[in-house]
Amino acid sequence: MDRIEPMTLFGYEKLQVELKNLKEIKRPQTVKDIEEALEHGDLKENAEYHAAKEQQRLIDGRLIELAELLGCAKIIDPSELEHTRISFGSTIVLCDLDTDEELTYTIVGGCESNPNMGLISFNSPLAKQLIGKEEDDEVKIILPNAVKEYEVQEVKYQEIVFECH
Numbered sequence: 001m002d003r004i005e006p007m008t009l010f011g012y013e014k015l016q017v018e019l020k021n022l023k024e025i026k027r028p029q030t031v032k033d034i035e036e037a038l039e040h041g042d043l044k045e046n047a048e049y050h051a052a053k054e055q056q057r058l059i060d061g062r063l064i065e066l067a068e069l070l071g072c073a074k075i076i077d078p079s080e081l082e083h084t085r086i087s088f089g090s091t092i093v094l095c096d097l098d099t100d101e102e103l104t105y106t107i108v109g110g111c112e113s114n115p116n117m118g119l120i121s122f123n124s125p126l127a128k129q130l131i132g133k134e135e136d137d138e139v140k141i142i143l144p145n146a147v148k149e150y151e152v153q154e155v156k157y158q159e160i161v162f163e164c165h
Contacts, residue, residue: 007109
């Protein structure tokens, strides 16, 4: 089965910028760093060389990861989806039935998630258990360290703010 990675245009462009930066700036600089470190001689005791090689390995790994993500990306415009049920791009207001605390989350792509801003990945345990629910549904959410009960108070689409300005 082919993997599909839903994301907004914002997330897709963010990944493209990171890929370009790694390919055109960071990796060439790391190659230069390796060449300079080689000029210092003995590789066994050459910390600069080993650090640059490790940096190159990390960059190459991230380049592979980005290529895979972009290759299976499916750009979705959440404003075009119906949000009567929780889906990708939905903003959800939940009420914790134990504490009456209100929580607001928006379901986004994995590369766009930022829990501190209420942006949760569609692959997160919370989002997976919320998708398909609608207003007034009570849901028991099984999280890694707890079981919580919520009432879905509101499901809507609102413009997603990905970054603080």
